[in-house]
Amino acid sequence: MSREMNDRYFPQEIEKKWQQIWDETNLYHAEMNEDKPKYYFMDMFAYPSGDLHWGHIRNYTIGDVVARYKRHCGYNVMHPTGFDAFGLPAENAAIKRKVHPRDWTMMNIANMQKQFRAMGYGYDWQRSVVTCQPDYFKWNQWFFIQLFKKGLAYKKRSAVNWCPDCQTALANEQVVDGICERCEHPVVKRMMEQWYFRITEYAERLLAGHDNISWPDDIVAMQKNWIGKSQGVEFAWKINGHDKAFRVFTTRPDTVYGVTFMVLAPEHPLVDEITTSEQISEVQKLRSEVAKLSEIDRAATDLEKKGAFTGAHAVNPMNGELVPIYIANYVMMDYGTGAIMAVPAHDQRDFEFARKYDIPVTIVIAPEGTDLDAFKMTAAFVAEGNMVNSAEFDGMPSDDGWEKIADKMEETEIGNRTINYRLRDWCISRQRYWGTPIPMLYCEKCGIVPVPDEQLPVLLPDDIEFTGSGQSPLTTSESFMNTTCPNCGGHARRDADTMDTFMDSSWYFLRYCSPQVEDKPFNPEDIKYWMPVDMYVGGREHATMHLIYARFFTMALHDMGLVDFDEPFTRLFNQGIVTAGGKKMSKRSGAVPPNDVVNDYGADAARIFIMFMAPAGERAEWGIDPATGKPYTVPPGIEGIARFLNRIWRMVALNKAVYRLEWRDSIEVLEMGPLERALRRKTHQTIIKVTHDIERMQFNTVIAAMMELLNEISSFSPDSNDIYADVNVPWSEAIEMLLRMLSPFAPHIVCEIFDILGIDGDMPYLPWPTGDVKVAANESLEIPIQVNGKLRSKLVVPVGIDKDTMQELALNDDSVKKYIEGVSIVKIIVVPGKLVNIVVK
RNA sequence: GGGUGAGUGGCGAAAUUGGCAGACGCGCCAGACUUAGGAUCUGGUUCCUCACGGAUUGGGGGUUCAAGUCCCCCCUCGCCCACCA
Numbered sequence A: 001m002s003r004e005m006n007d008r009y010f011p012q013e014i015e016k017k018w019q020q021i022w023d024e025t026n027l028y029h030a031e032m033n034e035d036k037p038k039y040y041f042m043d044m045f046a047y048p049s050g051d052l053h054w055g056h057i058r059n060y061t062i063g064d065v066v067a068r069y070k071r072h073c074g075y076n077v078m079h080p081t082g083f084d085a086f087g088l089p090a091e092n093a094a095i096k097r098k099v100h101p102r103d104w105t106m107m108n109i110a111n112m113q114k115q116f117r118a119m120g121y122g123y124d125w126q127r128s129v130v131t132c133q134p135d136y137f138k139w140n141q142w143f144f145i146q147l148f149k150k151g152l153a154y155k156k157r158s159a160v161n162w163c164p165d166c167q168t169a170l171a172n173e174q175v176v177d178g179i180c181e182r183c184e185h186p187v188v189k190r191m192m193e194q195w196y197f198r199i200t201e202y203a204e205r206l207l208a209g210h211d212n213i214s215w216p217d218d219i220v221a222m223q224k225n226w227i228g229k230s231q232g233v234e235f236a237w238k239i240n241g242h243d244k245a246f247r248v249f250t251t252r253p254d255t256v257y258g259v260t261f262m263v264l265a266p267e268h269p270l271v272d273e274i275t276t277s278e279q280i281s282e283v284q285k286l287r288s289e290v291a292k293l294s295e296i297d298r299a300a301t302d303l304e305k306k307g308a309f310t311g312a313h314a315v316n317p318m319n320g321e322l323v324p325i326y327i328a329n330y331v332m333m334d335y336g337t338g339a340i341m342a343v344p345a346h347d348q349r350d351f352e353f354a355r356k357y358d359i360p361v362t363i364v365i366a367p368e369g370t371d372l373d374a375f376k377m378t379a380a381f382v383a384e385g386n387m388v389n390s391a392e393f394d395g396m397p398s399d400d401g402w403e404k405i406a407d408k409m410e411e412t413e414i415g416n417r418t419i420n421y422r423l424r425d426w427c428i429s430r431q432r433y434w435g436t437p438i439p440m441l442y443c444e445k446c447g448i449v450p451v452p453d454e455q456l457p458v459l460l461p462d463d464i465e466f467t468g469s470g471q472s473p474l475t476t477s478e479s480f481m482n483t484t485c486p487n488c489g490g491h492a493r494r495d496a497d498t499m500d501t502f503m504d505s506s507w508y509f510l511r512y513c514s515p516q517v518e519d520k521p522f523n524p525e526d527i528k529y530w531m532p533v534d535m536y537v538g539g540r541e542h543a544t545m546h547l548i549y550a551r552f553f554t555m556a557l558h559d560m561g562l563v564d565f566d567e568p569f570t571r572l573f574n575q576g577i578v579t580a581g582g583k584k585m586s587k588r589s590g591a592v593p594p595n596d597v598v599n600d601y602g603a604d605a606a607r608i609f610i611m612f613m614a615p616a617g618e619r620a621e622w623g624i625d626p627a628t629g630k631p632y633t634v635p636p637g638i639e640g641i642a643r644f645l646n647r648i649w650r651m652v653a654l655n656k657a658v659y660r661l662e663w664r665d666s667i668e669v670l671e672m673g674p675l676e677r678a679l680r681r682k683t684h685q686t687i688i689k690v691t692h693d694i695e696r697m698q699f700n701t702v703i704a705a706m707m708e709l710l711n712e713i714s715s716f717s718p719d720s721n722d723i724y725a726d727v728n729v730p731w732s733e734a735i736e737m738l739l740r741m742l743s744p745f746a747p748h749i750v751c752e753i754f755d756i757l758g759i760d761g762d763m764p765y766l767p768w769p770t771g772d773v774k775v776a777a778n779e780s781l782e783i784p785i786q787v788n789g790k791l792r793s794k795l796v797v798p799v800g801i802d803k804d805t806m807q808e809l810a811l812n813d814d815s816v817k818k819y820i821e822g823v824s825i826v827k828i829i830v831v832p833g834k835l836v837n838i839v840v841k
Numbered sequence B: 001g002g003g004u005g006a007g008u009g010g011c012g013a014a015a016u017u018g019g020c021a022g023a024c025g026c027g028c029c030a031g032a033c034u035u036a037g038g039a040u041c042u043g044g045u046u047c048c049u050c051a052c053g054g055a056u057u058g059g060g061g062g063u064u065c066a067a068g069u070c071c072c073c074c075c076u077c078g079c080c081c082a083c084c085a
Helices: A011-025 A054-072 A088-097 A101-118 A134-149 A199-212 A217-227 A253-258 A277-292 A295-299 A348-357 A398-411 A524-530 A546-559 A595-601 A603-612 A638-654 A674-695 A699-714 A728-742 A747-757 A803-811 A814-820
Strands: A038-043 A076-078 A153-163 A168-170 A188-197 A229-239 A245-250 A261-264 A307-315 A322-328 A339-342 A415-421 A440-443 A447-450 A482-484 A491-494 A535-538 A572-574 A578-580 A780-787 A790-798 A825-831 A835-840
Touching: A011 A101, A011 A603, A011 A747, A038 A054, A038 A524, A054 A076, A054 A535, A054 A578, A054 A603, A054 A674, A088 A101, A134 A153, A134 A447, A134 A546, A188 A277, A199 A217, A199 A546, A217 A546, A229 A253, A229 A398, A245 A253, A245 A339, A245 A415, A253 A398, A261 A307, A261 A348, A277 A307, A277 A322, A307 A348, A322 A348, A339 A348, A398 A415, A595 A603, A595 A638, A603 A638, A603 A699, A603 A747, A638 A699, A638 A728, A638 A747, A674 A699, A674 A728, A699 A728, A728 A747, A780 A814, A790 A803, A790 A814, A803 A814, A803 A825, A803 A835, A814 A835
Parallel strands: A038 A076, A038 A535, A261 A322, A535 A572, A780 A835
Antiparallel strands: A153 A168, A153 A188, A229 A245, A229 A307, A229 A415, A261 A339, A307 A322, A440 A447, A440 A491, A482 A491, A780 A790, A825 A835
16 A cells, blocks of 8 residues: 655655646536535736746745635635736837737746646636636626616726827826836826726725625725715805806815915816916916826925916805915815815915915914914914804804804805715726727717627737837727727727726636636626635735725626625735845846745745745745845745655655554544653644634744644654554554645645555545644643742643642742742732732732 | 834744743754765753843833733834825
């Protein structure tokens, strides 16, 4: 049964062999099975950038460990993977290396798949999704049209980042510190027609949904912050001498009597109409200055506040006062109404502006007990207080005033309470080639027409030029752009833009459930069985983009009746980043691929190393090699892991004959000596700790616990002369249990050893061991004895000893005695099973 | 500025509810076996002190018999958001 075993451990041969067996037997493919509870585990799929690095390895090893663990626990586990294959780098590579983005992408995918396999990840490759393939993005287009039909996709003119040198629109990611990534010219804003998804309509549900999912608090906080709900009042201001009015939004209606000026965003449409002829040049000067700024500079808090007077005045609807109207660089067109009422006494930005332009400051909220001096104050008073200078509202606490003034505005129909969100609609259009073509046509007669279902997918043309300048690359393909209107048969042009790649990642978890189905995006039965995703693992950087978009998308599908849940991911876990020299390891900052470690020490060692080096949720510092000044290609700590695996291997190799499958039959009834009992106790204590720590995603301590067990087994001597000796029974249990716990972390070595020992070949599905609490219970305890909180002695006592006996033993302990002689004992604290503390004076 | 996480030996770190600070591992030191191999095994390793002993979880205060852990103030670092009206 048992076969030959080399004394030395050669991971390379073993690992290749098992990877091939797993592939050939399709071992990790999951099918629906109503007899088992399902577990849908997903990690965030990778962008095929070329090589995996240790950031990926950390993410995907966590995933593989949890998926394997859940499989051992009896779940029907689906653990798929795929590639987020559209995106900008492929296009840049195309321009730079004269290679088609598709070829570059597919080459990288092939390489990364090889690396995934070499790590021994148990993916269900049959369910793989590659987003740049037509059978996937066809459904992006179909969903887009469904959203359009529901009124959730719409077209709007809006400002985009524009590089005047490249003559092209840029994605936000291409704008680095206000500079075009490619040509290093400053980026400006330009108005363009773009497609948007109405995510703002789901703001309230996105907030409410947080209650139904168990996600980390910080991610929920980030999303809430991003959605940015604020309650306030929106009300109208008339312009003096005009029939025009404009609306402002404020969260501080209680300060309305303190308004001393108004500010419009420089882009506000009313500016042209109200600016007086004397002020035109000044206003135009500021407008062009602001237009030149990039969005990033514009939004910088430390940007000097600048404004220009329009020459017009507005009428305060509450008291009829006239206040000047300015434009200023600190008011944004795309939040609220693009206009604000300015209360310098109680808003810091307004205060700075008022001081600079010599605008009066009127105090309307007085802090409790003191008076403010409008001339002397050096900062706005933003807290609550009592209303002053506010007509009939004087004397009220400001929070009451808030409500009363809002009531009055509603009664007099000046304005009403509203809620504003920071969240903006999701801009889907990208002036890029390597993405999903937007399936919309523009007919001269019929206007905007969606591509009919039977013409999907709209494929990407190959007769395009990657010049890196001019318009969206698709416009260079005449064969793509010109088509026929499905309504009237006349000439139509296609939308030249492609979709944001966040569209691709908003539903890939649904496609994993039905990867091959052709006539719909997924089968309802598959979704019903597998969804929602039980655990989703990935980086925190996706907190406010991908993870909001995917939730919105699922809610929208729910409302269309396509799915019957509205939260896609029940549980979320964020692994920490891998840093090198304190900076995040990424392709740009010198990422280290796993190849050297895998080649030298094997995938099992690589997997354990990355799990052992830091708690999974926290930052892990990879380390800089002092010899090169660069991140280690092979970090020194890997030696410890290699030793650990080597010791396990040698222990089995040297004692192979001692291991007997039949240990199970006798372990419960055997009379054991203290050494045997101690080993068995440690085995079961380890099972309990390991299980508990895997459940709480604390893998570093899991590995430490297994190392401790190995140390315990190492110091235990089995009897190799008599393989039937009783001592070999707990030894066999210990070694088998260690291996079974190790298997999610180091599956290759465990498969190999199990095969050698003749343990069931269906290893990945072997049940997870259960720790016996009774066996794990200690027989005696070492109790610290403190005097005044200082450790003075230790006592070994039997478990369950009563308080009085313990106190007695402590007081009679020789090394304690010298600290309590000649002083009076104030108090004795005895915590059963924990400690004794004698307080003396 | 807002949010959020963190700060423990030479290094990575451990310590579910307040109860022996430093588990486990790296590195280092000593030894064993080897006729120097970066293999393996054994012992040691927070700091100060020859020692007795003392100090110690970023700093300072507090609560408690007892604080890395709870409370208050401060410092430093990471990440996310950021003139949001």
